[in-house]
Amino acid sequence: MDPTSTWEGGAGEPQAPGDLPSATLTLHINGTEHTLTLDHRTTLLDALRHHLDLTGAKKGCDHGQCGACTVLVDGRRANSCLLLAVSQEGSRITTVEGLADGDRLHPLQEAFLERDAFQCGYCTPGQLCSAAGVLAEADYGHPSHVTPHDAPVGVPARLGPEEIRERMSGNLCRCGAYPRIVEAVEDVAS
Amino acid sequence: MSHAPQPLGAPAVRREGRAKVTGTARYAAERGLPGCLYAWVVPATVPAGRVTAVRTVDALAQPGVHSVLTHDNAPRLHEPDDPILAVLQDDRVPHRGWPVALVVADSLASARAGAEALHITYETTEHDVVLTEDHAGLYTPEEANGGYPAVRERGDFDRAFAESPVRVDVTYTLEPLHNHPMEPHASTARWSPEGHLTVYDSSQGATKVRDSLAAAFGIGTDKVTAVSEHVGGGFGSKGTPRPQAVLAAMAALHTGRPVELALARRQMPALVGHRAPTVQRVRLGAGPDGTLTSVAQEIITHTSTIKEFVEQAAVPARVMYGSPHSRTTHRVAALNVPSPSWMRAPGEAPGMYALESAMDELAAELSLDPVELRLRNDPADEPDSGKPFSSRGLAACLREGAERFGWQDRDPAPGIRREGALLLGTGVASATYPVYASPGHASAHAAPDGTYRIAINATDIGTGARTVLAQIAADVLGAPLDDVAIDIGDSDLPDASLAGGSSGTASWGWAVHKAASGLAERLAAHTGPLPDAGVTVTADTTEETAEKSPYARHAFGAHFAEVAVDTRTGEVRMRRMLGVFAAGRILNSRTGRSQFIGGMTMGIGMALTEGSTLDPVFGDFVESDLASYHVPVCADVAAIEAHWIDEDDPHLNPMGSKGIGEIGIVGAAAAVGNAFRHATGVRLRTLPLTPDRVLTHLA
Numbered sequence: 001m002d003p004t005s006t007w008e009g010g011a012g013e014p015q016a017p018g019d020l021p022s023a024t025l026t027l028h029i030n031g032t033e034h035t036l037t038l039d040h041r042t043t044l045l046d047a048l049r050h051h052l053d054l055t056g057a058k059k060g061c062d063h064g065q066c067g068a069c070t071v072l073v074d075g076r077r078a079n080s081c082l083l084l085a086v087s088q089e090g091s092r093i094t095t096v097e098g099l100a101d102g103d104r105l106h107p108l109q110e111a112f113l114e115r116d117a118f119q120c121g122y123c124t125p126g127q128l129c130s131a132a133g134v135l136a137e138a139d140y141g142h143p144s145h146v147t148p149h150d151a152p153v154g155v156p157a158r159l160g161p162e163e164i165r166e167r168m169s170g171n172l173c174r175c176g177a178y179p180r181i182v183e184a185v186e187d188v189a190s
Numbered sequence: 191m192s193h194a195p196q197p198l199g200a201p202a203v204r205r206e207g208r209a210k211v212t213g214t215a216r217y218a219a220e221r222g223l224p225g226c227l228y229a230w231v232v233p234a235t236v237p238a239g240r241v242t243a244v245r246t247v248d249a250l251a252q253p254g255v256h257s258v259l260t261h262d263n264a265p266r267l268h269e270p271d272d273p274i275l276a277v278l279q280d281d282r283v284p285h286r287g288w289p290v291a292l293v294v295a296d297s298l299a300s301a302r303a304g305a306e307a308l309h310i311t312y313e314t315t316e317h318d319v320v321l322t323e324d325h326a327g328l329y330t331p332e333e334a335n336g337g338y339p340a341v342r343e344r345g346d347f348d349r350a351f352a353e354s355p356v357r358v359d360v361t362y363t364l365e366p367l368h369n370h371p372m373e374p375h376a377s378t379a380r381w382s383p384e385g386h387l388t389v390y391d392s393s394q395g396a397t398k399v400r401d402s403l404a405a406a407f408g409i410g411t412d413k414v415t416a417v418s419e420h421v422g423g424g425f426g427s428k429g430t431p432r433p434q435a436v437l438a439a440m441a442a443l444h445t446g447r448p449v450e451l452a453l454a455r456r457q458m459p460a461l462v463g464h465r466a467p468t469v470q471r472v473r474l475g476a477g478p479d480g481t482l483t484s485v486a487q488e489i490i491t492h493t494s495t496i497k498e499f500v501e502q503a504a505v506p507a508r509v510m511y512g513s514p515h516s517r518t519t520h521r522v523a524a525l526n527v528p529s530p531s532w533m534r535a536p537g538e539a540p541g542m543y544a545l546e547s548a549m550d551e552l553a554a555e556l557s558l559d560p561v562e563l564r565l566r567n568d569p570a571d572e573p574d575s576g577k578p579f580s581s582r583g584l585a586a587c588l589r590e591g592a593e594r595f596g597w598q599d600r601d602p603a604p605g606i607r608r609e610g611a612l613l614l615g616t617g618v619a620s621a622t623y624p625v626y627a628s629p630g631h632a633s634a635h636a637a638p639d640g641t642y643r644i645a646i647n648a649t650d651i652g653t654g655a656r657t658v659l660a661q662i663a664a665d666v667l668g669a670p671l672d673d674v675a676i677d678i679g680d681s682d683l684p685d686a687s688l689a690g691g692s693s694g695t696a697s698w699g700w701a702v703h704k705a706a707s708g709l710a711e712r713l714a715a716h717t718g719p720l721p722d723a724g725v726t727v728t729a730d731t732t733e734e735t736a737e738k739s740p741y742a743r744h745a746f747g748a749h750f751a752e753v754a755v756d757t758r759t760g761e762v763r764m765r766r767m768l769g770v771f772a773a774g775r776i777l778n779s780r781t782g783r784s785q786f787i788g789g790m791t792m793g794i795g796m797a798l799t800e801g802s803t804l805d806p807v808f809g810d811f812v813e814s815d816l817a818s819y820h821v822p823v824c825a826d827v828a829a830i831e832a833h834w835i836d837e838d839d840p841h842l843n844p845m846g847s848k849g850i851g852e853i854g855i856v857g858a859a860a861a862v863g864n865a866f867r868h869a870t871g872v873r874l875r876t877l878p879l880t881p882d883r884v885l886t887h888l889a
Contacts, residue, residue, distance in 0.1 A: 042299060046299070050228075053222050055213070055217075055222075056212070056213020058217075059452065061374075065815060066455075096213035097214075112207075118211070119423070120420075121211075121215055122371075122372040122373040123422075165824045165827075169824045171824070173824075174370055174371055174425070176789070
């Protein structure tokens, strides 16, 4: 039961014990392949945080209610706490750690800094990944609840404050940075 | 950032901002300690009684489960300084959700499976979780939270109220509320072979965590290090240590391994404190011109059976408006409920909801503008103490807010502004929050290369403490901000107070100011190059902060809100909200604005979406997760503005600052409720204004 002699990873969990249903799989995260043997019950969020030491994705509720764990799966937003890691073999996953290009921040990261679009920072990685997803969804012309019903289909949607507020409402921020978040996303969208 | 010195108050960018937007900022459950185990709390499933047996055999047989801690085998603690920390010490169950076991495993999934496989039996006793106005257990405590006397009387309230030509006698009821910071309470603990305990804890004050853990485990404070480097919000619920810190340390001691314990969101309402419900009777007596003759605010609230916490909701009435006759009282009943605690502006937030709603009712009785009513009762001296205010910017906030909001064009008639199926209305309310400061220590170091390093165990829970403290030091030293490094969030740094009572910047800033001033003096007297080790000056503000002030010191503010009420669905939406605050000198306009707006946003939640109830049968909070307890989302907050007036108050601290972390929520819900009444003509004396409550009142 003492893995310290063999475990050299970041955070603590050793390989799944042999008597648990487990699988060896490859996850593509932020452009890097990771081959892991995981207990089938492991969520993508726990795989990131406990097995890969990628703690940018946050656990706020573990139930898909807060959005702090939002990552991009093949470019689309998803709550990583609601995905089983073993179901993500072959997916391309981007976490907040993968948004910047080396030392050059993603425009959304720059905008969040400039607008003071966070306080405690715990929801921020999820907000950023969600915002990146929003920009892509708007480019694809995906409508939201507040998109006019006569808006043209299949052409990029314009992201004004009301659209951004609606589309970002799956990411809770208890510090109340919402107005600044909307401004930051709008800065990048326009 | 520029290399020229910036004036204090400049909008300096958060120092840890880059770490937060890149995901590299490490919170308490993200320490990556080799060999770390994961723990899962098992909460009591009965509301009162005792544990008669815990059968662990099936849990321990689960693959990956390492240990199960119960009151039978958990390390014995010395009596903790807070009864909520005395976990797994005996068989009693003071409330549903109280920890009765802790499962420790190689993985979180295994720990949870172990918890599911535990067999626990209880002996239950009668329980009571329902607060009523005539509850037999109500008593008057010695004092309310904050050390305020439970009862204050001035003049002859009963006679003055009876003789007042205009009277309001109304009762407001508020449900429990939950802090729900985005980062659940978490701790990672490890013991060194030499017996040194290190705890990474999601807390608002690591010095206090260190001291509490040292006391509980019966070891010296030099044997404990508490680290709170980045903290994902707290809003009071992480003010003092919560059970996860003790449980993680126990589990690490028991297993000899590092242990990470993050509370599940659903476990938080029962374990980390809540804002207690209140029933508040407010009576206002006034002359025909609106001059108050008598003010009474009488509070009923609950506490738990293991500690007395009394929400001091009547205290702001002792500060706000002049009247020769006053009565402010608190009564409390100890129920089988989780222990209440601090939630952003305890006392002020619920108390000012009731008082400021009642002021609106009085204005309607008098047919007087509610801004004007407040201006007519703006006292020169603090009503309760008779002390002069060090500064009181209420009138200025009301006037500037009214101007900015366009209040002068308002038609006071309720229920007449229609926009299709919507009814529109506007409301105003005042805000207040006391000025606190605690003693602290800090060090300031000058290196031979011309740079500086400040050290103090302050905590940044999202306020921007690192940034503003560096600004204060840079200002004193006349140095570019980039040349001042700062270390906070570790109990091995100089001791400091916790982030609470909106006192962080005043308390820590005072110590930093003193240390930096001492360093500046030393450097001024120094000739030639600095020694290789540099020069370090330490400071202790125990004396300065203990000095009694001859002044009453409070921040003030005014909220203006516009709502739209959908007469078909009963939905109440914020159209716009504007706050103006008088809080001394604002030391960082960027982070300061964010704090004001954050408080106002929580006030919108209090007004429109947040509410919790105790199930009388199960004895637990019904709305215990974020799907059922609705904190505001992005779409709930449309146009919101915060402004402030410049206050030059020499009676505060060397920076001239008042606290700003809490005043934003104070009065905000009343402004929304008053706007709702203006929109609909209906006065609802409870919150939140959810469609189910609203719709039955709309014809």
